[in-house]
Amino acid sequence: MVRPLSTDLRERVVAAVLSGETSRAVAARFGVAVSSVVKWSQRHRATGSVAPGQMGGHRKRVLEPHRAFIAERIAQTPSLTLHALKGELAARGISVSHDAIWRFLRREGLRFKKNDVRP
Structure with a gap:
């Protein structure tokens, strides 16, 4: 599994979207996927942060x-x-x-x- 992109890049992308640029233009400028721009913007609106969520982990054993x-x-x-x-x-x-x-x-x-x- 790859590691998440840096928080700095995420913050710059969200700042560009908040300044009025379209998601497609921001994605092209920073070289990331449009879906990433949209998800990071949604995360910023929901939580106020662009930090990535936890990756991986272990399932607890039911038995x-x-x-x-x-x-x-x-x-x-x-x-x-x-x-x-x-x-x-x-x-x-x-x-x-x-x-x-x-x-x-x-x-x-x-x-x-x-x-x-x-x-």
Whole structure:
């Protein structure tokens, strides 16, 4: 992901728009996209600042607070399937996909083998 353009450039672009120039003329003069000029102007009108918003970040893990419940269910019923576990979580008000459950189990090191004697 590229980093945002400088705040100085953003301020000069918004100042040019506020002085009466059109967005297209400002974009051509400063070498930025017309959509950037429009968005920076909208941001300046809404917040009074042209500083860029936060980029990226991490999504919080939905199943993390329910780790104890999931581990207990796997210990109680080793033959529990992902879809059955998804149904039990849905009954508790937690709506996730079976893929999210699978990724959570792999990340946490929780396993449920249906047949322990197989390698």
